Amino acid sequence: MLGWVGTLINKGWLDRDRYVHLSERKPFCGRGQPVQRPSALLSPAVMFSTRKTWDLSHAPRLQELWKKDISLDASSLDFLMSDGEDDASFLSLPTAAFSQRPSLTAELSETNAPSQQLLIQTLQDKVSAAARERPDVSAAQRCDCAAIRWSEFRCLNCPEEEQLVTRLRTQVEELEEKLLDQTQEVERLRSELGATDLEKQLELLVVENQRLKQELKSCRSSDIQSVDAAAGSCSCSHSQDADSLRREVSRWESQARQRERRLAELERELLEKSSRVESLRRQLDESNRQLEDGRRQLDESRWRQVEAEQKLNLRLQECEEELARQAATPPRVKYVTHTVEVESADSQKAVVELQTKNSALQDQLSVQRTLLRELETQLHESQRTCGQLRTQILVYEGEMERAQGQLEAEMQNLEEEKNRVIEEAFIRAESEMKAVHENLAGVRMNLLSLQPALRTLTGDYNCLKRQVQDFPFMLDKAISEAKQEICQVISELVRLKGNIRVFCRVRPVSQEEQDSADAKAMLSFDSDDDAILYLSSRGKVMTFELDKVFAPQATQEEVFQEVQSLVTSCIDGFNVCIFAYGQTGSGKTFTMEGVVDDPGINQRALRLLFSEVTEKAPDWDYTITVSMVEIYNETLR
């Protein structure tokens, strides 16, 4: 036992200091003679189980070891177990060897509770295997082996063993619950890091990125179109009003502000998405860290398991050696054999029960190992999935950074283009405004100069309008006045010329008259007055004053012109009479009738009369009657 404990301490599996205080006790003493214990290499299990005293005179090697203050190994355990002369000390060895197991298990459970079951199971398996692998031993040896098992079963049947089994079962249940919790935790981590939420978030981010690109493209195209439209409208800006240009510029500025607000919102959304990606990445890192912790715990559990297996193997080897030594030892105490034989049936039954329990525990252990392998597989799968997701996240982050860079560049270009267009529009608007102001000033000057003329024209227009309105009355008045004036003129003419006017027409001298004596009588005319006629006859000049004197060269037309007014006066209602008086051959017929080629007053007066009547026919109706009278030789015809 001391060698086993010492081996554990030398290998670093047990804490040496934990056993120092035990040196003050006196676990080993020989035959009532207390032995001063030189070292602290005793466990409480040994103290508890060693109820009989040992004679250290039969343990020179132990004394030597104690004096050297070194730890014991498996060989020292052989010595200790084989050198006892006292039967009681011999019998106490197996009891001590097995009864110390709960204490050891309790100590191990403090540091490695999950491996307890495996440790106990391994120990029991080794013992059972050792018993089965000795078919050729003698009956006495089998009896000794049975005695050992009986002692063990008796210890298992004790309350401490039952408590141990209960505690182990509780620990197994706790281990199962822990495995279940770890499985659920792994599932939760997979659900958090798996291809559900994270991929959905990434897909949403990609869709949002595409939407932002399309919206930016549409905004840029609409701005370019609006700029082109504005440029086209500015080309004919001479015909546009300055207010419309200002409204257009204000509208563009409003649109630009709206675009800027929209871009700010998009940037804010992008930042939110980036923060969301960052939080997801932190969650992923946290989950990976938890997975690493779980893996580390599993590694530690595995390591502890291996460690416990090594301990149990060592312990099993020691037990087997002890069993072999016990089997080789001659049966020194026969009654013990009898006692064992008496109770061998119960022991066999207990062995069967224990084997059944061992089988159940092995099954549970295999199940737990299977679960552990599945858990490790799931862990590896989760780690692989996490690696893939991490790679995808890096790829998406790179794409997002590139998209963000492109978006920022496009935003910058759009902003510069917008500023340039606005500046050009402002410049054009200012130039157009200047031209419009100049034109407006010229127009105002023209208006100022035209206002008096306009007022004059307005007055003239009003005057003309009034005149037009009064024109019918004025026309009637003018006609009346003209008629009155005409009547007055005619009256005055008649008054001036008299009611009877006398004209004198001198016909040319004929050829016959030139040869006669009468031709000497000469007529002369006054060159200054056409109403004077001089007649020279027989030395006397007689003067005749008439209304008109027509010389011989006077034509028919000239004579008619003199009487024409009289002819037309008859149209106005006056009575007129024209007649010729003179001696035969004086030219009356020639003047009144005329010749065919040169008509006289009658034909000319009728032509003029009918011409006037025809001209006034729309307004007047005339009735013309012609009558001819001749007085010849005092006869009227």
Ligand SMILES: Nc1ncnc2c1ncn2[C@@H]1O[C@H](COP(=O)(O)OP(=O)(O)OP(=O)(O)O)[C@@H](O)[C@H]1O
């Ligand atoms: N002014 C004249 N110029 C030229 N020839 C004229 C003119 N007057 C008259 N004679 C001619 O004198 C002639 C006589 O004229 P006419 O017959 O007219 O006279 P009379 O007075 O009518 O005569 P009677 O009383 O006999 O009828 C005509 O041959 C006519 O051609």
